[in-house]
Amino acid sequence: MYTASSDTEAMAKETANGELHAVTRPPPTPSPLRFSKFFQANLRILVTGGAGFIGSHLVDKLMENEKNEVIVVDNYFTGSKDNLRKWIGHPRFELIRHDVTEPLLVEVDQIYHLACPASPIFYKYNPVKTIKTNVIGTLNMLGLAKRVGARILLTSTSEVYGDPLQHPQTEEYWGNVNPIGVRSCYDEGKRVAETLMFDYHRQHGLEIRIARIFNTYGPRMNIDDGRVVSNFIAQAIRGEPLTVQTPGTQTRSFCYVSDMVDGLIRLMESEHTGPINIGNPGEFTMIELAETVKELINPDIPVKMVENTPDDPRQRKPDIAKAKELLGWEPKVILRDGLPLMEEDFRERLAVPKKQIK
Ligand SMILES: NC(=O)c1ccc[n+]([C@@H]2O[C@H](COP(=O)([O-])OP(=O)(O)OC[C@H]3O[C@@H](n4cnc5c(N)ncnc54)[C@H](O)[C@@H]3O)[C@@H](O)[C@H]2O)c1
Numbered sequence: 001m002y003t004a005s006s007d008t009e010a011m012a013k014e015t016a017n018g019e020l021h022a023v024t025r026p027p028p029t030p031s032p033l034r035f036s037k038f039f040q041a042n043l044r045i046l047v048t049g050g051a052g053f054i055g056s057h058l059v060d061k062l063m064e065n066e067k068n069e070v071i072v073v074d075n076y077f078t079g080s081k082d083n084l085r086k087w088i089g090h091p092r093f094e095l096i097r098h099d100v101t102e103p104l105l106v107e108v109d110q111i112y113h114l115a116c117p118a119s120p121i122f123y124k125y126n127p128v129k130t131i132k133t134n135v136i137g138t139l140n141m142l143g144l145a146k147r148v149g150a151r152i153l154l155t156s157t158s159e160v161y162g163d164p165l166q167h168p169q170t171e172e173y174w175g176n177v178n179p180i181g182v183r184s185c186y187d188e189g190k191r192v193a194e195t196l197m198f199d200y201h202r203q204h205g206l207e208i209r210i211a212r213i214f215n216t217y218g219p220r221m222n223i224d225d226g227r228v229v230s231n232f233i234a235q236a237i238r239g240e241p242l243t244v245q246t247p248g249t250q251t252r253s254f255c256y257v258s259d260m261v262d263g264l265i266r267l268m269e270s271e272h273t274g275p276i277n278i279g280n281p282g283e284f285t286m287i288e289l290a291e292t293v294k295e296l297i298n299p300d301i302p303v304k305m306v307e308n309t310p311d312d313p314r315q316r317k318p319d320i321a322k323a324k325e326l327l328g329w330e331p332k333v334i335l336r337d338g339l340p341l342m343e344e345d346f347r348e349r350l351a352v353p354k355k356q357i358k
Contacts, residue, residue, distance in 0.1 A: 042092070044069045046108040046150070048100050048141060049115035051079030053221045054155070054213075057257045058112060058264060063087055071106055073098040078117045083220050100137035101129075104144055110268060111152040113141045116190075118157075120183065120309070121226035127185035134189025135196070142200045145207075153209035153268045154197050156275060158316055159187040160212060168317040171212065171275050194275065201273060209267050214279025214318045217338060218257030219345030229254060232290055233342055236297035237352050241304040248287040248305060250314045255280035256333035256341075266327040279318035280331040289335075296339055 045062055049055045050072030056079070062068050071094045072084060087093040098104055100115045116133050117123045123130040138154065145152040161169045162177030177187045200206040217229040224234060232242050255278070263278035284292070290303045323329045347354060 042067050042069045043110065044071065044108045046071045046073065046106060046111045046144075048073050048111070048113050048137070049079060049155075050074055050112075051076060051081060051083050051095070052114065053079075053083075053118070053218070054216060054257060054260060054264075055079065055112075055114045056083035056220055057218065058114070058261045059084060059087065059093075061261045061265060063090070063093060066092075068092065070094070071096065071108065073100065073104060074115065075099040078119065078122050078222060078225070100140055101132050103140050105147070106144070107148055108144075108150050111141055111145055111150050112155070112264065112268065113138065113152055114155045116155075116186075119222065119225040119227050120186075122222075123186045124182055127182070130185040131189040134186070134193045138193040138196050142196055142206065146200065146204050151207040151209065151268065152197070153211060153264065154193055155264070156190045156194050156210050156212045157186070158212055158214040158277070158279065158318065159183070160191050160194065161316075162187060163314060164316070167315050168281065168319040169277065170319040171277055171322055198273075208273050209270075210274035210276070211264055211267050212275050212277045212279075212318075213260065214255060214277065214316065215252050216255045216257055216260045216279075217342060219342055220257075221342070223346060223349060228252065228286060228289065229339075229342070230346075232293040233297065233339070233346050234350070236293050236301060237343065237346055237350055239298060239301060241302045242290040242294060243304050243306045244286045244290050245308040246305050247308075248290075249285050250308075251283045251285050251316060252289070253280045253283050253317050254289075254335055254338070255331050256335075256338035259331040259333055263323060263327065263329045263331075266329050267323075270327055272326045276322050276326065277318040277320055278323055278329070279320065280335075281318055281320055282331075282335065283315075283317045284335070292335065293339065296336065297343055 045068055047055055047059055047070060050059050051074035059070055059072060062070050069092045073096045084095060088095060115137055141152060161173055161175040165176050166173045178184060179188055194210055197208045197210055201208045221230045223230060235242050260278060267274060267276055294301060320330060
């Protein structure tokens with residue numbers, strides 16, 4: 001007969017038919033210093049990947065609250081110190097060069113775990129490193145959260161739905177992912193990261209939050225990172241043809257970065273583990289997007305069809321009913337308002353001023 005050890009008893013409950021079921025443990029006790037009146041009054045927040053595109057906007061928002069102290073860890077693979085330059089030297093801000101595949105010990109109350117290259121060009125560059133970042137990196141951050149009793153939010157992705165057979169995608173949909181393709185290091189990596197989050201939640205009582213992020217755009221995206229919005233804007237500014245991958249009827253939804261950051265913070269502060277889709281349900285074909293960029297930025301350039309990449313999903317659109325109901329969140333910035341803000345940032349970085357209309 002199976003005899004449960006005292007440790008197993010804390011995690012498992014025996015049902016009438018003798019089966020053992022996992023029971024969620026209460027969260028670990030945070031450090032006593034957390035509540036010390038004189039030692040620390042602030043919420044200390046760790047943002048991994050905070051030097052990247054979404055991470056740096058999240059840091060800006062978190063730093064607006066004077067009660068927050070923010071620690072960023074980043075290995076600068078796709079991020080840059082430049083994205084955080086206004087905070088370097090600020091007494092409530094710390095920046096650490098660190099790779100999340102190595103263990104880390106810092107006393108924090110919340111962890112926003114974003115570290116992972118998001119653009120296919122970069123995540124395919126070193127696929128083994130990408131999956132290590134997703135799996136070992138997430139394990140390390142969960143280990144840290146467990147040790148210090150922090151709440152942890154993972155930025156997962158719509159890629160967990162793969163090439164979806166359900167449209168729009170709800171959180172209940174399990175996805176249609178190729179496990180051995182060139183994108184699998186990212187897609188399957190994030191799926192394992194989600195599994196680890198839930199296993200730590202069930203087994204160790206960790207407070208977890210999972211956001212499934214859909215395509216996001218805005219200032220500070222890497223120019224030439226191969227993502228469609230940055231590609232089109234850079235091409236339009238440089239006066240090059242807009243390259244649309246065939247067939248051009250594949251759809252994507254685009255969420256402006258300030259809306260995304262708002263969604264992530266609401267999820268972290270909510271009482272819901274997720275996964276919750278965060279994205280803009282407005283759906284555009286790639287040809288429609290190219291035409292909009294052309295109209296807003298450079299009407300003189302042609303649209304050119306090019307070959308597609310393997311495993312490119314045909315349709316992607318979030319069902320955001322859960323985010324609306326549970327977080328009171330929905331995106332506010334429409335594409336036509338967001339694109340010019342990104343254009344402004346790209347023009348500054350490419351040093352191409354806007355032509356004055358006479
Ligand atoms: N931007 C999107 O449209 C989108 C969509 C879905 C999911 N996401 C997720 O959101 C998060 C942020 O994406 P982003 O668009 O800001 O990407 P990004 O590439 O701009 O930022 C990722 C950051 O993580 C850092 N990083 C990468 N590997 C690391 C490692 N091993 N150790 C430490 N730092 C590391 C990079 O240097 C960079 O600063 C990622 O987890 C990504 O998977 C983004």
